[in-house]
Amino acid sequence: MSTFRNPVGPQSSKVYWRRRLVVALGAIAVIIVIVLIVVQPRGGDQPAPASSASEQPEADAPADEPAAEEPEPTATSSSGAALCNPASVALAAVTDMEAYGPESFPQLSFSLTNETTVECAVSAGSDVLEYRITSGDDLIWSSTDCQTDPQAAEAVLEPGVPLTSTPLGWDRTRSTPDTCDAERPAAIADGASYDLTVVLGELQSEPTRFLLN
Numbered sequence: 001m002s003t004f005r006n007p008v009g010p011q012s013s014k015v016y017w018r019r020r021l022v023v024a025l026g027a028i029a030v031i032i033v034i035v036l037i038v039v040q041p042r043g044g045d046q047p048a049p050a051s052s053a054s055e056q057p058e059a060d061a062p063a064d065e066p067a068a069e070e071p072e073p074t075a076t077s078s079s080g081a082a083l084c085n086p087a088s089v090a091l092a093a094v095t096d097m098e099a100y101g102p103e104s105f106p107q108l109s110f111s112l113t114n115e116t117t118v119e120c121a122v123s124a125g126s127d128v129l130e131y132r133i134t135s136g137d138d139l140i141w142s143s144t145d146c147q148t149d150p151q152a153a154e155a156v157l158e159p160g161v162p163l164t165s166t167p168l169g170w171d172r173t174r175s176t177p178d179t180c181d182a183e184r185p186a187a188i189a190d191g192a193s194y195d196l197t198v199v200l201g202e203l204q205s206e207p208t209r210f211l212l213n
Contacts (some may be wrong), residue, residue, distance in 0.1 A: 079154060081120055084114060085120075086201070089115065090112070094208065098211065100213060105171060108169070110198040127151060133194050134194065141173065143168065195207035
């Protein structure tokens with residue numbers, strides 16, 4: 001006869017059955033725990049779900065930026081050089097001597113100096129040029145009073161290099177627009193002082209003083 005069905009011992013068979021039942025239940029519980037540990041997926045082993053394009057946070061739209069200002073085109077002369085800024089050009093009135101004897105006629109000219117670091121061009125023709133000779137507030141003579149056929153001309157100025165015009169002689173007379181075909185009175189001499197001022201378009205020189213003897 002099987003000892004499993006009919007346990008042998010000093011105690012009653014009910015005691016042995018209860019012990020077997022407890023051992024069996026414990027064994028079943030251990031098996032269940034092992035199964036759960038093996039079968040249940042661990043959180044760390046799960047791959048992270050891929051984010052779909054619709055789930056990605058939308059990038060902030062760039063703020064509207066003001067359109068960059070287009071640089072103003074640089075004006076160029078007929079020679080191709082950029083036009084000089086009048087504020088960057090020095091104009092000087094020039095005479096060939098400081099004092100003139102009775103038989104000497106002043107030679108008038110002007111000098112232009114480009115005070116920038118690049119070459120530029122300036123209008124320097126007789127159409128924009130005027131020589132003025134004054135004595136105090138009295139305008140003695142102007143090169144435009146009886147000017148005929150003024151001509152346009154252009155001067156290209158190298159940086160820092162003075163450019164001097166061709167001299168124009170003054171006949172030592174007073175001028176007005178209505179005396180072009182008449183005899184003009186002579187300017188006072190005997191050590192009288194006069195100022196030469198040059199106007200060239202937007203530019204005007206400081207006066208240069210000379211004497212007539």
